[in-house]
Amino acid sequence: MATFDWQRHFDALAQGVERLRAGSEIALLSFSAEHSEFIRFNRGKVRQIGTVSQGKLTLRLIDGMRQAYSTMTVGGQLDADMHEASEALAVLRASLREAPEDPHLLFGQSPWTQSTQRSGRLPEPQALVRTVAECAQGLDFVGFYAGGTMARGFASSVGSRGWYEVDNFNFSWSLYDRSGRAIKSEYAGDAWDDAVFAHKVEEAAARLPILGRTPRVLMPGRYRTYLTASALGSLIESVAYEGFSARGQATSRSVLYKLHKGEAVFDPRVTITEELGLGITPGFNDDGYLRESVPLVTNGRGAQRLTDARSAREYGLTPNGALAEEPASSLAMEGGDLRGEDVLSALDTGLYVGNLWYVNFSDRMHCRMTGMTRFATFWVENGRIVAPVEAMRFDDSLYRLLGDQLERLDAEPELMLNDSTWGERATGGMTLPGVLAKSFELTL
Known part of the structure; x- marks a missing residue:
C-alpha cells in the first residue's frame, strides 16, 4: 500500500x-514504520479521516557489559537520517564511558536472516466510505477503521537481519438503538471483502429490535453463560500481558502462578500457544533472537514460559525470543466442537455475553477478574434471545471458567488483531473460540 x-x-x-x-562496539538497530489510513464514523458518515506515514529507529550501542539506547524519528531522507543517526551514535559512545555495567545484559550473537513480506487486499478510503454509507443506511453506526502497511526491522553487527512488512486492517463499530444500548462488531484481517462486512452489519442490525425490549433484571448469582470470542478476549488479554512471563513466574507475580506451579489446572481441552505461525507479528525481537512458537498451556496444564534475554540471564534460563515485557503477542487457543449456528440451542437458557468492559483483577493469585457486561448482553430462553440484560458487574476466576465450569468451545476460533494505535499501529493479536460455561458469576 505504501x-x-x-x-x-x-x-x-x-x-x-x-x-x-x-x-569492540556492537550496534543493534530496531525499526518500525507504517503507512496507515484512519477513518472515524458517526451515524454512518465520516467524522474524521486521515493518513499517517511515519518511521522510527532505535539505536542500541553495546561495549562489553555496558549499553545505551537512543530513539529517533526517520523521515525518509537518507542523508538527513544518517546524519541524525551519526550524532546519536556519538552521544551513546560518550554515555557508555560513565554507564555502569549491566549484569543482565544478553543479546543474540548468532547471525540469521529472516524476511516476511505479505501484501493484503485493503479497501480504498473513498470506496470504504461508500460501502459504510450503503450498509449503514438507516442505522446509528459509530465506528473506527485503521488499515495499511506496517513494517518492522532488525539489524545487528553480528550479521543478523530481519524484516517484517504486512498489510492489514482493523475495523470496530457499534450500532445504537434509541435506548442508548448498542451492539458492537469487529472485522479484521488482510483481505477485505465487502460481502463479509455487509453480512456482519446485517447480523448485528437483526438484533437491534431486541435491544428495544424491556431489559431483563437479574439478581446477583451464577448463570449459565456463553461468552463470545470477543468477550473471552477481554479476559485473556488481561492474562496474556504477564501471565506467561518467565520473570513473572520467577518473582511469584504472575497471575497464572498457580497454573505454572501445578496448583491449579484448566480443563484438559484448553491448549494455548504463542503461535508465530499466525504471521501477525515479527519472527524476531529487539535483542537479536529469532522468536519461537511456545506451548503455554497443554491439555489444561501450564507448559513453557515466555523468556526474554534479560530473564534468561538473571534466572539461568534459555531465551526463546520473547518480547521485552514477555507478553503473549500471537496467542492461539484451540477450539472445540460447538458450531456457530448451534450456540443458542446449546446455551438453552442463560446469558449470551457479547462483550466485557473495564476488566481488571480482583484476586491476582487466584486469577479472579472483575468488570462489566456491556454491548449486546442478552437473556436467552429455550434457545431464543428474548431480552437485553442491563449492564452488571461480574467477578469470577478464569480457573473456573476454563476449568470445571467449561462445557464447550467454539469449533472455529476467531482472529482478533491488536487494535492499539497508541503512538503507532501495533502488530500481533490472538485467535480465540467462544466459550459455553456452566456458570458465570454476576455480583451486582
Missing part, C-alpha cells in the same frame, strides 16, 4: 551505522 521503500532505507541506515562503529 510506495516508499522502507526496507531499502533501513538497510542503508544499518550499513551506515556499521561503518561508524569503533573498536
Whole structure:
C-alpha cells in the first residue's frame, strides 16, 4: 500500500551505522514504520479521516557489559537520517564511558536472516466510505477503521537481519438503538471483502429490535453463560500481558502462578500457544533472537514460559525470543466442537455475553477478574434471545471458567488483531473460540 521503500532505507541506515562503529562496539538497530489510513464514523458518515506515514529507529550501542539506547524519528531522507543517526551514535559512545555495567545484559550473537513480506487486499478510503454509507443506511453506526502497511526491522553487527512488512486492517463499530444500548462488531484481517462486512452489519442490525425490549433484571448469582470470542478476549488479554512471563513466574507475580506451579489446572481441552505461525507479528525481537512458537498451556496444564534475554540471564534460563515485557503477542487457543449456528440451542437458557468492559483483577493469585457486561448482553430462553440484560458487574476466576465450569468451545476460533494505535499501529493479536460455561458469576 505504501510506495516508499522502507526496507531499502533501513538497510542503508544499518550499513551506515556499521561503518561508524569503533573498536569492540556492537550496534543493534530496531525499526518500525507504517503507512496507515484512519477513518472515524458517526451515524454512518465520516467524522474524521486521515493518513499517517511515519518511521522510527532505535539505536542500541553495546561495549562489553555496558549499553545505551537512543530513539529517533526517520523521515525518509537518507542523508538527513544518517546524519541524525551519526550524532546519536556519538552521544551513546560518550554515555557508555560513565554507564555502569549491566549484569543482565544478553543479546543474540548468532547471525540469521529472516524476511516476511505479505501484501493484503485493503479497501480504498473513498470506496470504504461508500460501502459504510450503503450498509449503514438507516442505522446509528459509530465506528473506527485503521488499515495499511506496517513494517518492522532488525539489524545487528553480528550479521543478523530481519524484516517484517504486512498489510492489514482493523475495523470496530457499534450500532445504537434509541435506548442508548448498542451492539458492537469487529472485522479484521488482510483481505477485505465487502460481502463479509455487509453480512456482519446485517447480523448485528437483526438484533437491534431486541435491544428495544424491556431489559431483563437479574439478581446477583451464577448463570449459565456463553461468552463470545470477543468477550473471552477481554479476559485473556488481561492474562496474556504477564501471565506467561518467565520473570513473572520467577518473582511469584504472575497471575497464572498457580497454573505454572501445578496448583491449579484448566480443563484438559484448553491448549494455548504463542503461535508465530499466525504471521501477525515479527519472527524476531529487539535483542537479536529469532522468536519461537511456545506451548503455554497443554491439555489444561501450564507448559513453557515466555523468556526474554534479560530473564534468561538473571534466572539461568534459555531465551526463546520473547518480547521485552514477555507478553503473549500471537496467542492461539484451540477450539472445540460447538458450531456457530448451534450456540443458542446449546446455551438453552442463560446469558449470551457479547462483550466485557473495564476488566481488571480482583484476586491476582487466584486469577479472579472483575468488570462489566456491556454491548449486546442478552437473556436467552429455550434457545431464543428474548431480552437485553442491563449492564452488571461480574467477578469470577478464569480457573473456573476454563476449568470445571467449561462445557464447550467454539469449533472455529476467531482472529482478533491488536487494535492499539497508541503512538503507532501495533502488530500481533490472538485467535480465540467462544466459550459455553456452566456458570458465570454476576455480583451486582
